[in-house]
Amino acid sequence: MTTIKLAIQKSGRLSEGSMDLIRRCGIKVKNGIGKLKAEASNFPIEFLFLRDDDIPGYVQDGIADIGIIGENVMVEEDRDVTVLHKLGFSRCRLSIAVPKGDQYNGVKDLQDKSIATSYPKILKNYLDEHGVVADIHEISGSVEIAPSIGLADAVCDIVSSGSTLFQNGLKEVEKIFYSEAVMVGSPNMAEEKMELVRKLLFRIKSLQTAES
Ligand code: PRT
Ligand code: ZN
Incomplete structure (x- = not known):
């Protein structure tokens, strides 16, 4: 059968x-x-x-x-x-976040910055579409702590309520993918x-x- x-x-x-x-x-x-x-x-x-x-x-x-x-x-x-x-x-979204004290006026501000993520392909597609070149650091977990330990300038991670970003002193600046x-x-x-x-x-x- x-x-x-x-x-x-x-x-x-x-x-x-x-x-x-x-x-x-x-x-x-x-x-x-x-x-x-x-x-x-x-x-x-x-x-x-x-x-x-x-x-x-x-x-x-x-x-x-x-x-x-x-x-x-x-x-x-x-x-x-x-x-x-x-x-x-x-349901969730994949978003780019930066330290909450950072000035952020748009995706062009990510030019030449380093971004930690577990989603390098989706992030690269998004940056390419916007003509931005950044240094993508692929890491498999605890992405949100990357800026506070000096590993990256920004993160690209899954967001649901937003509380993890908030607890890590980050602000959501670009929502790049809904899932x-x-x-x-x-x-x-x-x-x-x-x-x-x-x-x-x-x-x-x-x-x-x-x-x-
Ligand atoms: O072990 P395995 O590889 O199977 O699991 P995993 O750890 O890779 O995935 P898991 O179980 O965390 O998530 C499975 C799927 O659920 C993801 O691929 C998303 O499609 C979906 N999903 C929905 C989420 C969330 N909501 C979510 N909140 N995946 C992860 N998170 C994490 C996020 O990474 C961040 O650390 O939750 C945190 C953010 O949540 P908020 O509410 O604080 O914003
Ligand atoms: Zn997994």
């Missing part, structure tokens, strides 16, 4: 929303969370629990058929995957699998219609 494999973030800001969506679709997950794999008792689907950054690659390579990730990760990873549906949770959770799929999925994916998407869309 055909089954589809759905890659979900193992633990983090997408995990709860992803599992909650599956449950609300009426899908019963057997042998629970915390493991690396799980199955459902009433839908031909298997779950793979992974780090979010690895999901686009797994979907591209067909290890998973579909996955749930933030659009920020999808664009940054730049793999051969297609967005099947926007899911409306884990929410999306379901992605491999562009060359077999038709029998696509049929199951359509069934799942139909349930998700019905939920969203009922809630709007």
